[in-house]
Amino acid sequence: MEFCDQTVSRIFPLVRSGFTEVTSSSIHLWKFSLNSILWPGYSIDGDTDNTNYQKCSITALNQKEAWLRVDLKEVYSLHSVKIWYRQENPETILQETCKEISQYVWIYNNQSNDSDGVILEVCEIQIYGCPTGTFGTNCSQNCSHCKNTLTCDVETGACDNDGCAREGFEGSLCKGCPTGTFGTNCSQNCSHCKNTLTCDVETGACDNDGCAREGFEGSLCKACKPGQYGENCSLKCGNCNYNDTCDRITGQCETCAPGWKKTKNCDQECDSGYFGPQCTNSCKINCNENICDPVDGRCLEGCRPGWQAPHCNETCPDDRYGRNCEYSCSRYCYNATVCDKQTGHCPEGCIEGYQAPTCKQYVSRSGFDKTSLGVGFGAGSLVAVLLIVVICIPICLWHRLKRKRKRDLNAKYEKPQEFMQSPQEISQGSKPMAVKQISHYYTKKTEEEVSIAS
Template identity: 30%
Template sequence: MIHVIFQVLMFGACCKAYVNLALNRPAWQESDYSPDWGADKAVDGRYSDRSAGGNQCTISANGKSTATLRVDLQSVVSISHINIFYRTDNAPSPGTYSMRFAGFFLYVSNTTSKDDGYLCFHQIQDKDGTPTENQTISCPVHGRYVIYYNERGNPDVTYPSYYSQYAFNELCELEAYGCHNPKFYGETCAQPCPEKCQEQNCDISGHCLGCIPGYQDPRCSQKCSKQKFGLGCSVLCGNCSNGETCHHVNGTCLSGCNEGAEGDKCQAACIPGFYDRDCRYTCSDNCGVPNRCDKFTGECDRGCQRGWKGGQCDQKCDGGMYGANCNQNCGHCLDDEHCDHINGTCEAGCSPGYDGSLCDDNLQETGFTNIYENTRLDDTSQSEENTMSRNRRRNDTQDDINIDED
């Protein structure tokens, strides 16, 4: 039974293996101990003899504070994991070379510089005999260069006492497993990356390395959450109408803008002189500062000009009032008509007993009432005398007619 299970496991592992993308690719190391142990030994597929004499391992120069080995995968690929097989001199693990291996860094980069790359692994081991000479390091990223690096003598690092004095790279093999085409994933590299992945690139497990604008989650299958849009769903929506969320891709407000905002994305405030939704209304000319008002409500800045009232200064003074803030009383206009809402004048004149440009001069109080009344009586008497004279003339005429007829 155990034998059968072992066979099944081996069959599964065999048929789902990734491709070794580093095999026979160009390699470079910072310093050679000898051309016989150059960087190409780390990618030749041979590491059955992991001694110096086996001619299957790289060996860097002695006495160096840094050691670097770089493998060019010759295109950007999708990496699953990286295997490192370090020099052992064919001795059981842990061997005598772990002190040189300890503290190493492993990067994947799209340039020849590790500083531009992604750090897959680094650890300051604190136990003698570590790390083990066989390492499998998960690094599900895209990249072209795999860079092994180690250092000694860094003043910012406290190295354990068992570490070697100098830095070395003595790799017998470096393997980078994954898919050649970064637009596919899976253990057989046959599944296309999700369609909403940015540039349709994903890691070896099918997680997008970034989403196209408007989408999120590891496989970019979800639209941006409310009030967000754009690349990485990182941009806040504008002031859309009624607090609605904007379009998840381009941020436009489909139902227009709330009060005080305008533009397709409602991210621009109303320019001075306009207010309300989509800035569709003009501030009143009657504002204290003409055409200047609150961009949301239209309420005028600095109140209203003379003769006007209301928050938007769109109502004339009424109720017998006029002037600034409508706080002045009209005079006594003829027939109780309302005075001019701005200057208080009575266009049709004054009621009897009142005079002045604003009809607010009481003639009785100013001593002109008797003159007015006397003038009125004189006019009445004269009218009566004229009437009596006309009547006498009519009577005389009638008498003359009667005589003639006789």
């Protein structure tokens, strides 16, 4: 007979009369009647008397193999099998530990005796185990500590090869990790932490002391992100070349970006007058004040006269001159020559009517500057107007004063009552004054007054 050869220990009986089913390879009939049939069900009826063969399940004689299959109707974590085998000796009881996850238990025999062939004689069978996911006495504990919660050892709770459900535990029984270790089956150590004895047993997170080495950050001591270095990645890389990043521990760049000196951290800008990778290029001599961009050499203060921005390494076009080529050459250079790119002077002078050296100013043929003459005429006209104003104002004021005095005299002699007689005086015998005489007197008096006033 073949059984699992393991330690026997009773846990929980799983065979239940009226629920569990059993079948066999054949059935022995010792008499030709129904009462003489040794049914397989006799092996699970709860009767453990193995001395009465009429209460046992016996297979037919002269067979090459014999088997008995027990169907528990559900999957269980099996622990052991106990069999009461038919013998004249009542001590013939077999017990075997068989720790498996199964719904069926097979008892198989292929060993023949000389007289009857292969035969099985089982009076009673009991199977012990627990519902899947539980273990221990009366199946009172569960397998939640295992990754595979259905397959822990039904007796001890030991996990299968899948190991523990949580990081930070090891062994089949998932005991806590030893000091200084963590992770699956405690296979990793806490050497990344400054305090190597206290990292988290599940995640490996370090305590407040932080990481053991520079160039790492966070409780899990992950490597610094690009552009950072030093303790807890608290420092920023210098100006490393293009997309290069610095050493996460020392901060050193492999090469520096243009515009920065070749120092450990590429943190010193080029000296004035130099630019480019490692500051090896000199600013162009035509940069004004010899100042250029430290990265690409552009002249920051513009170009000297006669040179084009931005790098001041090309002369002005033929029709331009001056600083940054900001001025246009005159069209009146003699023989249409190109003006000097720095000063704008026409090398062969000007055509008639324009003044050297730039030939931009028009002058008359007599040699006078037309523009200056116009300015002179304008200034003379202004002086003449001022003189006229100065002379006219006193004259106008004198005439206005004269007219005023004349009006005042006229108003004084307009009513000559003192020279005329009233009607009462005439009626009383006074001699009236002739009108002509009055008029003559008035006129004469007026002329005298005017003459005096004049």
